[in-house]
Amino acid sequence: MPLFFIISGYFFKYRKMKDCLKNNIKRLIIPYIITSIAVILYKVIRLSIKGNFSGALRTAKTWILAALYGSGNFQPFGIQIIGAIWFLLALSFANFFMNLIFNKKYRFIYVIIIAYIGYKTAKYIWLPWSVQGGMFALLFLYVGVLAKKYDIFEKFKKLHNIYIYILCYTILTVIVVWAVYNGITISMARAVCNGGILSIIIAILATFLCIEFSRFIEEHTKLCSKFLSYIGNNSLICLCLHLFSLNCLDWQKVLTKLRINNISMGIVIANILWVIVMPFIIKNGIKYIKNKIKIGGQKNEI
Secondary structure, three states, rough: OOHHHHHHHHHHHHHHHHHHHHHHHHHHHHHHHHHHHHHHHHHHHHHHOOOOOOHHHHHHHHHHHHHHHOOOOHHHHHOOOOOOOOHHHHHHHHHHHHHHHOOOOOHHHHHHHHHHHHHOOOOOOOOHHHHHHHHHHHHHHHHHHHHOOOHHHHHHHHOOOOOHHHHHHHHHHHHHHHHOOOOOOOOOOOOEEOOOOOHHHHHHHHHHHHHHHHHHHHHHHHHHHHHHHHHHHHHHHHHHHHHHHHHHHOOHHHHOOOOOOOOHHHHHHHHHHHHHHHHHHHHHHHHHHHHHHHHHHHHOOO
């Protein structure tokens, strides 16, 4: 998860506060609301069709509270977690804080203070809308900002000595594998890092490896490059569709009816296909509807 915050920081753009809020609402909050409503409606309609109206009411209450609280991992006061789209709320807060302190003289100090407050307070209470997740994520967002400012990825790519490049990449890989093997992890959804500063460093190094590996694929494998580009361009909608699939779609029932032997593998493949195919269908469907409306409007004018 730090990967997504670092990449978001890499493409971060300072805006006037009013424009920052508008951008957050348009790009992050509205998709969050739409996804939450889709999950709630699907669950309620499905139970209502079966005649389970009391269950539909309970489900509606459960998921409305989950959407309003927006927790990705904790269940404060017994409230249902909303799942993966907590990221949208956390990123909106991280963007807000970064925009707020972007022009400060000692920006790094502000980043540390805000991230530490998010990390520390999360041990005692988890606030609504994943505020602390966003505060903690500000640290990684800032890493992305610095990576862009100092052109870190390009400088690493331009190492003239291929042996130094391979050596650096190998050392980073060994460090990350060692950390994973020893259980040094980080949970952005809970603002927890069990290895302290080491967890943060490892997360940054792992992100660097992922980006460099993606760059390698882009340069040497055209087919994979196009696929990753498609996923990257539709990452937000893929995230929302993934949440919908996990919470609403009963792939096990479908695969059982299709008499698929390996149900576990089938569920994984079904989820992947859902996330890959649906953005194409939705985008083209919206484009088709818009064109129809436009043509209809032109006919009325005539």
